[in-house]
Amino acid sequence: MGPRKLIGVPLFGGRGWVGWGCGGGGLCEMPHRPVKVSRVLQPGPRQTTIGEVLEFHEMPHHPKEVAKAIQPVQTDVKLPLTPTPSVSRSGGRKDVNSCRCASRPCRGGEGNLARNSTALASLMAEPMRVRLEFEDHRRLLTKSQRKDGLRCCWILLGPQLPTVADLAAHLVRSFALDRSCPRGIRLYERHPSRICLLPIKKHYLPVNSRTNKRNKGEGSCDFQQNTTNIHAILSEETNLKKKEHMNKTRLLKAYEHAGKEEEIEAAAVEAPVVGNLHQVGKNPHLTLRALAERHGPLMFLQLGSIPTVVISSAHVAREVFRAHDLAFAGRPTLYAAERLSYGLWDVGFAPHGEHWRQARKVFMVELLSAKRVRSFRGVREREVASLVASIRRLAPSSSSSPIDLSRMVVSVTNAVTCRAAFGGGCETAGSGRACWGGFCAGDFFPWLRWIHALDGLRARVERLFGELDDIYSQVIEEHLRGGCTSDHGDLVQVLLRLREDPTQRNTFGSMDHIKGLLTDIFIAGTDTSAATIIWTLTELLRNPSVMARAQKEVRDAVGKKGAVEETDLHDLPFLKLVINESLRLHPPAPLLVPRETTEACAVGGYEIPARTRVFVNAKAIGTDPASWSNPQEFQPERFSSGGDVRWGECFEVVPFGVGRRSCPGINFGLAVVELVLANLLYCFDWEARLGRGVGRGGGDWIGSA
Numbered sequence: 001m002g003p004r005k006l007i008g009v010p011l012f013g014g015r016g017w018v019g020w021g022c023g024g025g026g027l028c029e030m031p032h033r034p035v036k037v038s039r040v041l042q043p044g045p046r047q048t049t050i051g052e053v054l055e056f057h058e059m060p061h062h063p064k065e066v067a068k069a070i071q072p073v074q075t076d077v078k079l080p081l082t083p084t085p086s087v088s089r090s091g092g093r094k095d096v097n098s099c100r101c102a103s104r105p106c107r108g109g110e111g112n113l114a115r116n117s118t119a120l121a122s123l124m125a126e127p128m129r130v131r132l133e134f135e136d137h138r139r140l141l142t143k144s145q146r147k148d149g150l151r152c153c154w155i156l157l158g159p160q161l162p163t164v165a166d167l168a169a170h171l172v173r174s175f176a177l178d179r180s181c182p183r184g185i186r187l188y189e190r191h192p193s194r195i196c197l198l199p200i201k202k203h204y205l206p207v208n209s210r211t212n213k214r215n216k217g218e219g220s221c222d223f224q225q226n227t228t229n230i231h232a233i234l235s236e237e238t239n240l241k242k243k244e245h246m247n248k249t250r251l252l253k254a255y256e257h258a259g260k261e262e263e264i265e266a267a268a269v270e271a272p273v274v275g276n277l278h279q280v281g282k283n284p285h286l287t288l289r290a291l292a293e294r295h296g297p298l299m300f301l302q303l304g305s306i307p308t309v310v311i312s313s314a315h316v317a318r319e320v321f322r323a324h325d326l327a328f329a330g331r332p333t334l335y336a337a338e339r340l341s342y343g344l345w346d347v348g349f350a351p352h353g354e355h356w357r358q359a360r361k362v363f364m365v366e367l368l369s370a371k372r373v374r375s376f377r378g379v380r381e382r383e384v385a386s387l388v389a390s391i392r393r394l395a396p397s398s399s400s401s402p403i404d405l406s407r408m409v410v411s412v413t414n415a416v417t418c419r420a421a422f423g424g425g426c427e428t429a430g431s432g433r434a435c436w437g438g439f440c441a442g443d444f445f446p447w448l449r450w451i452h453a454l455d456g457l458r459a460r461v462e463r464l465f466g467e468l469d470d471i472y473s474q475v476i477e478e479h480l481r482g483g484c485t486s487d488h489g490d491l492v493q494v495l496l497r498l499r500e501d502p503t504q505r506n507t508f509g510s511m512d513h514i515k516g517l518l519t520d521i522f523i524a525g526t527d528t529s530a531a532t533i534i535w536t537l538t539e540l541l542r543n544p545s546v547m548a549r550a551q552k553e554v555r556d557a558v559g560k561k562g563a564v565e566e567t568d569l570h571d572l573p574f575l576k577l578v579i580n581e582s583l584r585l586h587p588p589a590p591l592l593v594p595r596e597t598t599e600a601c602a603v604g605g606y607e608i609p610a611r612t613r614v615f616v617n618a619k620a621i622g623t624d625p626a627s628w629s630n631p632q633e634f635q636p637e638r639f640s641s642g643g644d645v646r647w648g649e650c651f652e653v654v655p656f657g658v659g660r661r662s663c664p665g666i667n668f669g670l671a672v673v674e675l676v677l678a679n680l681l682y683c684f685d686w687e688a689r690l691g692r693g694v695g696r697g698g699g700d701w702i703g704s705a
């Protein structure tokens, strides 16, 4: 039989998904206070960090106090620095062994300067910034410095300060600390941290003559060096305030000064009431990525009435989810999600707590564990075979009329998930998905939810809810009647069994609890896998050489068997790289599923209050030039060196999310994706239809078998 032509229309026309209930916005006034975090960064257009942190501490007298002082920075705190020369008033050095400075008795008394024998020079091939925090400044700073409100500042390190001891000496001179700490100060090294900061130019300030004169008078500050001092900070503050006043921009604050909020970064204009919501546009993940390129990978936004944080780089994600996974494990209550999950009785949108824990455990054990996923092999192979058969049927060799491949792929992922979870197939209300994705006014103005009665959203959500409820009722009824066709016991059977268990009453006690969980199957498990398949095919069409290599691999491995079976997938390492690369470039949920902080925590020097909404921009992280070379290029080989990607733990590519709320369905989803793609590549040849772009703007596909 000659090659048969078939045409499919990419599902998303080249545009990524908006994600579940995601939204965006512009920058707004930052509602957070800086906290005690100090760090060293390399400057540069993208603010890469070197993970080195220095903290400027006063040194208490008593050993117990020392322990207390270092406790908050525990883990790998290395008490710094070996005995060192101290700094005399004039800046000269003499050796001492122990630091006693900066606490009360050291004022005019004992003190020393700790010295790090490790040269900073290697870290300072380029200038770096250090954030200094003046703790207990009553004892450390002079009266006038306190009055001026010095608490923290930035300092620029350069080759003129090759060691930590030199830095400490420099600080003593710059801030006239030799009066209060005649024997110097000690600097503490803190555990590595990755914190995003704004470009260095914002902090690199010329010293004005007034400042210069005043400090020269004190005979202690070296203004010829690239350092920022308190007076420079003050002048920056004044300049920025003027700037803010003039252009009416909202500014992010970078440091605290005398208890007032300071600003360092001009951002988008915020409108009354809506904040910056109107600036988000149709593709929030792209808008937010563009904003992050300008304003840094940790942004604070006001989206309607919701304070929001957006994380857009791997190093910020790492800091957030390594140190504060629990605090970021909440989910906001979104309008459509609340209704469709029967009042948040699901896993995906449930607030973090006991119900979520129990329900997720059942999901994992009964449906999504590696063993269970393997047991559904037959289901997958049957459904994929039927997909291939229907493509062949719909696209006879002579025909060039388009077929809706996207719909067929959604249908196959849906069928696999339903058979595994319910023991039978069922058609979902695909049209209703529009209510779930995207964002709606009620999610950003909770007091405005009534408006969805007028704009039609409530009706759409209710219609979808009704359709899903009918399916669930039918499935549950069948199971109660004992008419379930599943050979291995499905999720619904397990949930019904748990319903009878008095100890599980709170989690699975009512039908609504069970139906809420089933919603996750439709919402989380179907479209995501389908999107991955469609995007991968789209990228293969855009990159014919990659397509050729992937096809050769699969055809060589499978030979003349006629179809790819799951056992063949082990021999397709390149296909796996292709899928990884596709997930990097096109995460199906580009802003993941929104999170909400459950408690206040500090990230990157800022305090993030409880109940702040959090978006992790997976699209921005996956295309961040700081993590990826040629990030927009489709290069599957880039994944070949690091072994298998540990999804959920790798911060450079996060299509399945990160931390404790990351996707539990990775094995399940990827098993379908791999099998479908392998078969589509094995059974058909694909090429872009002439004259039509592929992906962007919606190109057609032509395949031949």
Ligand code: HEM
Residues within 6 Å of the ligand: 347, 348, 349, 360, 363, 368, 417, 520, 521, 524, 525, 526, 528, 529, 532, 587, 588, 589, 592, 593, 594, 655, 656, 657, 658, 659, 660, 661, 662, 663, 664, 665, 666, 668, 669, 670, 673
């Ligand atoms: C390629 C396929 C898939 C992708 C790309 C994907 C992606 C995601 C993402 C981004 C999240 C949010 C993670 C976060 O907030 O950090 C998520 C959560 C979730 N996914 Fe998936 N998913 C896929 C397949 C599946 C499948 C097949 C199932 C189940 C049948 C599933 C069930 C869930 C559930 C229940 C959650 C909520 C987890 C929680 O909040 O604790 N996913 N998924």
